[in-house]
Amino acid sequence: MKNPSFDWERLKDVFYRNRTIGELKWPAQYEDFRCALSLTVIAVEIQDFIQIYNYFGQLLGKINLRKIHEDVVKFEFNKDEKLILVTKNSIKIVNNISPLTIETVTLEESIIDTIWDYHNGIMLLNKSRDIYKLNENKWELLYENKDRKYNLLTKNHWSCNNDIIILLDVDHVYEVSTLNGTLLKLIADSSWHKVTISSRGFICLYNMKYNKLQIFKDPARILMEHDLDSTPDDICWCGNDTVACSFEDEIKLYGPDGLYVTFWYPFTVANLRAEIDGLKVITTEKIYFLSRVQPQTSSIFRIGSTEPGAMLVDSFSLLEDHAPKAIEILKNFVLEKGVLDCIVAAIDEFEPKLQKMLLNAASFGKASLQYKSFDANIFVDACNTIKLLNCFRSFGLFLTAEQHKSITLKGVIDRLLMYHKYYECVQICRLANKRSLLGYVFTEWAKDKIKENPDMEDDELLEKIKSRLNDIGVMDTIQMVTIAKIAYFEGRFQLSRSLALLEKNEEAKIEQLLDLDDNSLALKECIKLQNPSLTVSLLIALSKKLTNSQLTKLLTIDMFNDPLYLYYMRMDKAYLYDFYRQTDRFIDLAHVLLQQGKEKQSLHSFLPQIKDLYSKIQNSEMVSNSIEQLQRQEKLWIYQESLGKRFGITFTNMTLDQTLSKLIETGQDKQVKEIVKKFKVNEKKLYHLKCRTLVEAKKFDQLLQFSQSKKSPIGYMPFYTYLKSRGHIKEAAPYVSMISGLSYQKKKKLYMDCKSFRDAIQLAGKEKDIPGLKEIYNNIPSNEPELKAFANETMSRI
Amino acid sequence: MNRFWNTRKFSLSNADGLCATLNEISQNDEILVVQPSFVPVLNSLLTFQELTQSTPVRKIALLDDMLSDDLSGTLSNVPQMDLIFLIDVRTSLRLPSQLVDAAHKCDLSPLHIIYCQWKNSFQNTSKNSVHQQRDGYALNVKRSHFPNVIESQLTELKSEYILYPWDLLPFPQIDDNVLLTHSLYNMENVNMYYPELRSLQSATESILIDNIVNSLRSLIFETNSIITNVVSIGNLSKKCSHLLKERIDEQQTEEDLFIKGTLYGERTNCGLEMDLIILERNLDPITPLLTQLTYAGILDDLYEFNSGIKIMEKDMNFNYKEDEIWNELKFLNFGSVGPQLNKLAKELQIQYDMRHKAESVHEIKEFVDSLGSLQQRQVYLKNHTTLSSDVLKVVETEEYGSFNKILELELEILMGNTLNNDIEDIVLELQYEYEVDQKKVLRLICLLSICKNSLREKDYEDLRTLMIDSWGIERCFQLESLAMLGFFTNKTGKADLDIAKSKPTRLQKEYRYISQWLNTVPIEDEHATNKATNQKDEFAEATFAYSGVVPLTMRLVQMLYDRSTLFHNYSSQQPFILSREPKVSQTHDLIEQLYGDSDVIEESKWVPEAVTKKINASIKSNKRHSIDGSNGTTQAEEDIALVVFLGGVTMGEIAILKHLQRRLSKKGIVKRFIIIADGLVNGDRVMKSIS
DSSP states (O other): OOOGGGGOEEETTEEEEEEEEEEOOSOOOSSSOOEEEOSSEEEEEETTEEEEEETTOOEEEEEEGGGGOSOOOEEEEOTTOOEEEEOSSEEEEEEETTTTEEEEEEOOTTOOOOEEEEETTEEEESSSOOEEEEETTEEEEEEOOTTOOOOOOSGGGEEEOSSEEEEEOSSOEEEEETTTOOEEEEESSOOOSEEEEOTTSOEEEEETTTTEEEEEEETTEEEEEEEOSSOOSEEEEETTTEEEEEETTEEEEEOSTTOEEEEEOSSOEEEEEEETTEEEEEESSEEEEEEEOOHHHHHHHSTTOOSHHHHHHHHHHHHTTOHHHHHHHHTTSOHHHHHHHHHHHHHHOOOHHHHHHHHHHHHHHHHTSOTTSSOHHHHHHHHHHHHHHHHHHHTTOOOOHHHHHHHHHHHHHHHHHHTTOHHHHHHHHHHHTOHHHHHHHHHHHHHHHHHHOTTSOHHHHHHHHHHHHHHHOOOTTOOHHHHHHHHHHTTOHHHHHHHHHHOSSHHHHHHHHHHTTOHHHHHHHHHHHTOHHHHHHHHHHHHHHSOHHHHHHHHHHHOTTOTHHHHHTTTOHHHHHHHHHHTTOHHHHHHHHHHHHHHHTOHHHHHHHHHHHHHTOOSOHHHHHHHHHHHHHHHHHHHHHHHHHHHSOOOTTOOHHHHHHHHHHTTOHHHHHHHHHHHTOOHHHHHHHHHHHHHHTTOHHHHHHHHHHSOOTTOSHHHHHHHHHTTOHHHHHHHHTTOTTOOHHHHHHHHHHTTOHHHHHHHHHHHTOHHHHHHHHHHSOTTOHHHHHHHHHHHHHO | OGGGOOHHHHHHHHHHHHHHHHHHHOSSOEEEEEOGGGHHHHHHHOOHHHHHHHSSEEEEEEOSTTHHHHHHHHHHHOTTOEEEEEEOOTTTOSOOHHHHHHHHHHTOSSEEEEEEEETTTTHHHHHHHHHHHHHTOOOOOOOOOOOOHHHHHHTTSOSOEEEEEEEEOOEEEEETTEEEOOOSBOTTOOBSSSOSSGGGHHHHHHHHHHHHHHHHHHHHHHHTOOOOEEEEESHHHHHHHHHHHHHHHHTOOHHHHHHHHHHHSSSOOOOOOEEEEEEEGGGOSSGGGSOOOBHHHHHHHHHOBOTTSEETTTTEEOOTTTOHHHHHHTTSBHHHHHHHHHHHHHHHHHHHHHHHHOOSHHHHHHHHHHHHHHHHHHHHHHHHHHHHHHHHHHHHSGGGTHHHHHHHHHHHHHHTOOOGGGHHHHHHIIIIISOOOHHHHHHHHHHHHHHTTSBOHHHHHHHHHHHHHHHOTHHHHHHHHHHHTTSSOBHHHHHHHHHSSSOOOOOOSOHHHHHHHHTOSOOHHHHHHHHHHOSSSSOSSSOTTTTSOOOHHHHHHHHHHBOHHHHHHTOSOOSOSBOSSOOOTTOHHHHHHHHSOGGGEEEEEOSOOOSOHHHHHHHHHSOOEEEOTTTOOEEEOOEEEEEEEETOBOHHHHHHHHHHHHHHHHTTOOEEEEEEESOBOOHHHHHHHOO
16 A cells, blocks of 8 residues: 655645545636635536536536626625625625525615625725624624725735734734724734735735735734745635645645745646635646644654554554564554554545554554553544545545534534435434434425425325435424424415424424414314413413404313313303303303302302202203202291291201201290201201200200100110210219110219219119129219218118 | 432422522522412421521512512512512412412512422423533524413513422422322312312313323433333323323433333343332222321321421421431321330330440440430420320210211221111211211211212212201202212212213222222231231231221232232132232223223333243242342342322321331332322311312
8 A cells, every 4th residue: 555655745843745635527617717615615607607516526506697686796605605695785695506595685775885895704895995794694883994094905905714804904904803893903014915814813914025925823923934936826824824825836835934845736726725624725627635644644654653653553564464573563662542543543534445444453453452441432433433524525525524523513414405415414314323413404304395396285295294204213303393384484384284283392383383373273282282281371372362252162162171271260250150151061150150159158149040050951860959959948048038037036048957956946846847847857857956956055954855755766865965965964864764775884884974873873773783883982072971871871782 | 220219309309499599599688479388398398497598588478468568568678688489380270369469569570480390391302402512513493482381371461570490309298108299289279189160170180190290200200210010090090101101202312212122122121120000099989088097197187287297286397307206106006106105205214214324434425415316306205195195185085986986887887787777867876966077977978878889869868958958058069079079979870970971980889899809898807816926017907097997099009919819809810929010910800890991900011021021030030139238138129119199198098008018028029119199188188179
């Protein structure tokens, strides 16, 4: 294999090399043509067309200048590689070649001047030479050259990068900051004729009169000065620290101390373009890339190098034939550095053969390293990068690793998308394993698809998009909503809706559907998500958008079984009332009334209404039960009223039981009987009630009378308990004997509990229970000697 | 996986989240205005002192009707204070009206509002952007932002507002393994499972599910857990598990899938397991209607815990993290609380007595050091002794003699002993003779109706009239609601209900069959012999939390792992007796008998099924042991089983599940049940919410 170092040139301690990128294939036969270069493409103006080629000479697109209706003063690419056409009054940013979409930024009407020159976002006016900056597609005055502070003779007399603008006045050199537009006199009383600025801010000035180059970053410290032999055709930065001048068919690179190297070309140099890590040289036949040789590469390939990298490559090449020697070599250098150097060098090579050789060497060296001492990811990443770069090159994008890093993968994709290279984009995404980018590519593809095919049917388009979607199989980053928006702007409402339905981001989907005025669909989709809070916020949005009746209609149709909105409106009883009334849901309506009644503490007044509503429902057992009860209640009210009139006591809001109790309390036996008969009150219940009421009213005599009037259906235990629990133990005792079915022990306990010792003693005496009597005796309080005597007596009797 | 379920951390991360937000809002002194329903929860997260120390909050106000008047006063006095609202509208979905009022009156601009949300709700987008930043590019597209519920309601307000989300996780309040989400009741204290306005039920249910699902998801993502086996019983539970699956899958990245694939894929199976069991209240409406007998349960029945696990009447802090005595007692049968307290007191005494023996300076120092904790312990012991004696007073005194009567009655109803014609008499007796609270009477009637699988026509009518006569016509509607929910039905009405379209899961069998099949009322003497053989373990059967009854929920959970009960009582044809994975196989028949629909129960696996069953089985059969690095002892590694209750859990059930966990681990199935519930229920709460 040929050692790549053969055509290197050395400038001081740095090597430079020149590599062919490819043949020049675009039409260059015209004598005088304007062209603009970008990192990846070239735009050439041929007659009335601007044609865009990549570096392989493939025609990517054309722009018919006649359609622009204005003279194009200049064109160039901006940093996103969008073509910018500069006319007298405006600049036009070409966002898309086909269909041609142009964004025009015109001068403000108040400016009575024309554009003189434009470069890299900075524009100078023709007469005043005022400086404007393009800021988010608006002109922004950066510096107003009011009193003609400077005068620029030719377009070579100024230049700019992202940070500064250098103006070469006739007498002085000025610097304007692009940030705030402050003007600074950089060098006084010196005149120059050409300026170029490197991306790192090195300034190179050229004086035509003395044929002299001067390079500095800070004017107080001139870094380099060169006297040239002849007038250069062009001056350009190679990388960001070396100046290159082109002279017909040679290019000279200038180093410090008057050193320079020359590269000869077989053809005339037509154009130069500075890249961040080198220089693109376009000759009439071929394109070259002139760049500095990475120190790692030079240490490997330099003749006679004994650096680790070179040793590793040596060892690897010996491996096949003289393995022992190869192993021997491995011991003699820092292996890890060798591996790293080989990896870096591999990335820097264009030639697959060399890449392979270097990677093989690295892999070999890596395997001999100590386990886990080396992060294998470095190697894997390098392989991936090389794969990607090779892939780019096969697609006509000539990028070095450095350039790729500066524009990122997304930048590459964007550049390809600009020329509708979807297939390539997908390939790259797959290769780089970036699924999120794949989604982005898909989104862009679908957008263009819709825009480019105005004649296709909605269904057809949808099918196409869907089938591609299946192929891709990622949904995460696809923004269906943006596609849907495009479809909407194209007037395809149906398509837009269908696309919006495919969106994965729920909120975005709902919002888009809402924007499409497809309220019902939005609501349906929202309900499907089962996210109540999202649904409610959609409903709130809808309630602002729609009239009340429209909303009700929507709710009844789409949310028939889902009362979420009603839940949201639960505080607004009037709304609920209206809603249920409109939808004929009488029971629910009744329940709303019921709640209202409870809140207002006047259920009474709502009940008739509720009853009416209930009676509208048929065939429901539950409802008919309730109606029955309500009717009974009404009957009670009527009766209560009549009672109230008769006795002058108000019975309102009393339950049946309370009414009964009241009547019992007041001793109205006749009415009690009447109620019992009228409302079929259970006899047992009556007994309980009466019993309790009488006890509470302390009408013990009546109670006794009542108990004896008839055999109690509830037994006499309740009598006892009522009395006792209310502390009337004296009165409770007599009932013990009435309680039937009690054992002796229990009876005794009951007597004891109500401190009726006499009865207890008698009882125990009857049972001849001496221990029981003793127990009773012990319980008798000491202030009752009589009882104690009685107990003793009973005991002695047994 | 286990170590990530350090539930105490959840409380800390919640508290930290709030402090961070409050610090971020401003450096001025702040007044925090808290929605009243959220105060107990806030209190149990961090104390006022902690809040003032770590944040600029100086004052806390309640977001109630008095607020706007108070505020204008305070603000004019101290102009430098910032006002911050803390609201929780996860279940209410509606801004508190007082907030709007306050904003109008006090002319606050901008309005600072902190709102609660379940953590990770919007994890998707943030994850993406992190991902992209790492790749060095951002797809610079404006994510459309649909206004959330709060924003869309605030737009009606003129004033400016800034919203701060507060990411919450469910956190433990009762026990390390019990996480409450507090989504059962909304701002107005309406039960979301049994809402007051019947017609809103499906809406509140969907909100409840949404909350539970989000909280589960937040837990799963927080702990990086992978759920393997899922069993859901009940229609709502099924809905819940489906939604959870959907939401988890939505956020799954390739990486997650890869991890799952490798852990559980075709070739390998690591044997890690995590179960999710979702139950709903309707499966077992009986348990909450019973009187609870555990210490915590009795306290809940008598005094009612609020959402901060505090009792209003008694100013006592039931913080299980600090109060060890509470931790020991809470799940014991109240009968054992006394002896336990006695034992604890003795222990304490012994520790105090140590000081007499202390001779060397070192020993004395040790004692003095421990003095603080001893004194603290003494305080707690005193508190619990007083409290339990209070409880005892209530339970035993003649005045409330009803307690025992009710217990007796409950057991009788459950055993199916009550005769039909007695019902009315019994109710009358309870109502008048024992003067039992209305709610309790109603509860018992409901219990009866459920256990008998609806009442006879005549009984139904009579009871209905009786209740309305004594308690007023409003009851008519409560009874109607109860009927709709299947709590109080007659034969024909029940049939009516079953025809309804979207029928919720409901018991369809008389309890005597259920108790027979599932042995929920274990026979007394068997119990006794077990007790004799097993001195140390309190109860062999889980009957201690309720009077001699094993809750149905417990049997259902048990059935998934251990079929011995079914084997003895239902059918001897069981596919297994013990299983490490929860399995529903061959239970459909039983479930159909119980709920009238065999689809009520559902089992699914959320990880790729292992193809090589054999290897799998061999792994499973080996009891896995993990070696604890620190001391080299081996201990059986426990699987986490999340048991989710929709519609609330009772204190008794928590205790019972703990018991089940112990029982299962004795049989070699080592599980750690983590109970996640939307709230606490008991009989009173259920009856109160259905009115």
